[in-house]
Amino acid sequence: MKSWMAMASGLALMGVAATAYGQNLYEPTRTLPDQGIQVRGWGSGTIAETDEMAFEGPGSIRISSRNYFQGGVIRYTKPIDVSSAFTDKAKLLLLTLNVPGFSGSSGGPTGAPGGFGAAGGPPGSGDGRTGGGGRAGGGGAAGAGADLGGSPTGGGGGATGDIGLRKLRVVVTTSDGKNAEAYIDLTSVVRDSRGWFSVGVPLQAINGLAATNKQITSISLSGDSVATFYLGQLRVLADNTPVFAEPDVRELNLAFGDEVTFTASGSAGSTPVKYTWDFNSADGIQVDAEGASVTRKFRREGTYTVTLTAVDIFGLKQPYTTTIKVVVNP
Numbered sequence: 001m002k003s004w005m006a007m008a009s010g011l012a013l014m015g016v017a018a019t020a021y022g023q024n025l026y027e028p029t030r031t032l033p034d035q036g037i038q039v040r041g042w043g044s045g046t047i048a049e050t051d052e053m054a055f056e057g058p059g060s061i062r063i064s065s066r067n068y069f070q071g072g073v074i075r076y077t078k079p080i081d082v083s084s085a086f087t088d089k090a091k092l093l094l095l096t097l098n099v100p101g102f103s104g105s106s107g108g109p110t111g112a113p114g115g116f117g118a119a120g121g122p123p124g125s126g127d128g129r130t131g132g133g134g135r136a137g138g139g140g141a142a143g144a145g146a147d148l149g150g151s152p153t154g155g156g157g158g159a160t161g162d163i164g165l166r167k168l169r170v171v172v173t174t175s176d177g178k179n180a181e182a183y184i185d186l187t188s189v190v191r192d193s194r195g196w197f198s199v200g201v202p203l204q205a206i207n208g209l210a211a212t213n214k215q216i217t218s219i220s221l222s223g224d225s226v227a228t229f230y231l232g233q234l235r236v237l238a239d240n241t242p243v244f245a246e247p248d249v250r251e252l253n254l255a256f257g258d259e260v261t262f263t264a265s266g267s268a269g270s271t272p273v274k275y276t277w278d279f280n281s282a283d284g285i286q287v288d289a290e291g292a293s294v295t296r297k298f299r300r301e302g303t304y305t306v307t308l309t310a311v312d313i314f315g316l317k318q319p320y321t322t323t324i325k326v327v328v329n330p
Helices: none
Strands: 001-004 023-024 037-040 044-052 062-067 071-081 091-098 167-172 179-185 194-200 215-223 227-238 242-248 249-253 261-262 265-267 273-278 291-297 304-312 320-329
Touching: 023 071, 037 044, 044 071, 062 071, 062 215, 091 167, 091 215, 179 194, 215 227, 242 304, 242 320
Parallel strands: 001 261, 249 320
Antiparallel strands: 023 227, 037 071, 044 062, 062 227, 071 215, 091 194, 091 227, 167 179, 167 215, 242 265, 261 291, 273 304, 304 320
């Protein structure tokens, strides 16, 4: 049995098509006190301004995390108003990071993300001893007290072993005492020659932010494994980069029973891409498989139109669709 491979060449991460609008939440060319920023550890995590590494200017913010509930908190002496930016689905929270020794897709699976305890208070308002457990499958932040430093409760929290950073947890706290959070996938990032990369999450995709007054008082960062990472810049800006995906072949000529592996690569700017495949458009476009690389065996002769659809994982951009012609001979 033959194995056919439709391999797409790697595409560099497309830059964010930013408008003139932008808010700096952390600017590396200025010191933290000059920006009205204070930092403190979350749980047993640590955070500090450092000159060990810099994206721009003299330094960055170093954060050491062990799991989703231990990292660093960036606090603002004056709340940052993102209410206007929130009305635009293209506006995102963009983080520029460097993770020494980062292997991207390495490491085993991690537990499901935990949620905030149902009865827990906002960061800084509790002692970490109250509050219910997290959502099923995840460990909740008990009480989220002392800047989210409470011990997680419930089972199956994020992985704590040194398996390679795969996801970043971002918790946004607003001046009305509410929390919002997002989990950012780091497994497909593209780093520059110095190891820096940018990842983002649309403001409208940050879970719970819509129900707040959108006056940010702090942003807490942690990872799903033991890791030290550097924050080079933190901004709110517009990402109007369209979704794009491309396989490296447009036609395949197969023998009956041949197995083919389709692989796609693409970009949606600073947000991850999800790929879905339909192997026969004649019966209507539907999802037959999902993933950047999928395998299919065509069991009947004929001509098939394979449809690849790429979407940003938050569903806020126009999907991109392209096709591949497959001829299966008797």
